[in-house]
Amino acid sequence: MWNNLFPNIEMQDLWVATYETFYMTILALIGTFIFGILLGLLLYLTMKGGIWQNKYLNMAVASIVNIFRAIPFIILILLLFPFTDFLIGTIRGPNAALPALIIGSAPFYGRLVEIALKEVDKGVIEAAKSMGAKTRTIIFKVLLPESMPALVSGITVTAINIIGYTAMAGVIGAGGLGNYAYFFGFQRREFDVVFICTVLIVLIVFLFQFIGDYVSNKLDKR
């Protein structure tokens, strides 16, 4: 039955492709989380009325964020080829996709982080200041914990973007389900492969969404 419906599926290849998609998504997610929070914090702290209010730094960071968000992902990958080659030593395979994935999604997540931080009650920050808190304490004990549910929902949205990006990166040789669907499905006219890859990607998206929602709800004590 399985063989009749999906004659061209090689379980071994499918497994490897799924594994590569997870591998790229999770590593890119970790990188995006770290760089996104850094960007978001910089945007938030340097904005007007912020703790490190600095018009020029804020403008510089905002410009970088805007520029990288404006570049279509598929072009960003091509643009980053020399950089990737220098950093990873190759432009093929899952590892080579990581710089582009992180650079492509960290600015987006950075904006979400900025929005989340702006939602933190100003009064609570003022209270922390009135207790004599250092900026570091305010960042790690007030800003980040108080915005954590929004940071988690933000990274969930970003994760789903990243899964989409891995498929795009796959088409130009990064591996994963996108790669498998394009080279083995589309180019060989074996559409059962395309179909199965689609189903798997949708399931992975659902999985990330479910985990994200669950964690965000658990963290929210409001």
Added chain:
Amino acid sequence: MISIEGLSKFYNTSLSRITAVDNLTLDIEEGDIFGVIGYSGAGKSTFVRLLNRLEEPSSGKVVIDDETITSLNANQLRVTRQEIGMIFQHFNLLWSRTVKDNIAFPLEIAGVAKREREERVQELIELVGLAGREQAYPSQLSGGQKQRVGIARALANKPKVLLCDEATSALDPETTNAILDLLVDINERLGLTVILITHEMHVIRKICKQVAVMEEGKIVEQGDVLDVFLRPKQQVTKKFVEQVMGTNDEDDGVEDLISTYESGKIMKLHFVGETANQALISQIAKSYHIDINILQGKITQMQQGAYGTLFVQMDGDPDEIDRAITFITDETSVEVEVVRDVE
């Protein structure tokens, strides 16, 4: 304890300069509960934030406990702030932390060791009456309970001064009273100096010893709460006193009432804060051979005693009435004003 000299705060906008606090000079004694009252926009919230430099003063000097706050650098200011507790209208608790961890927060900032921290938190929880709620999150507490957490948190580092910014304005009257009682209790037990900002005269009446009335960034009237209640000079102060005592319209009603009495003397008794004289009426009735008829009045209790007015009619031998009046004016703090002499 706290001395403030020529304190001002301006905000510059592109078009004009707004003066939030205008050249304030003030001294507050140790252990005092000092009230600052004013309508919104009077600059009282800015004023209290200037004291711990949550707002940077434009000019002037603030000295708290021999420490010149206005000349500290950023690091010294942080350390000094740990000795100045502050509570807020909207409590400003961290929703992500339990009651216990919220109270522990200032101790973490001050670098207190974990074991010591836990002991201190437990003490504070007992002090503010929240035992059993240690593990609750702020969202599970009522407004009054949240403010108790706020107070415990403000007291964690054993401050010498407690700043209260509209601390009861978000609470219902009953809860307000409970929180005010707690503040008085803390003031007496810990000898803490309390500065309290409010727009409710009721709060001033109930717990303050000294009061300053603010309008347009200036202190327009200041003194003992009783004096201010008894002889409000400024229009704004009169309005605040009316909040608690009712308006003078009631006196108009008295005029009609008075005209219906055809004998004796009608007089207005001003009670000013001596609890010892609360049995005044029965004392006079017993000592002098006159009848006393209470017509109308309102007496309210304050931190330093009773305050209010009472309209009475005294009937009987005129000489005896005069003797009674002499007794009241000479022997008690109650002031007598004869409204109408029938004879």
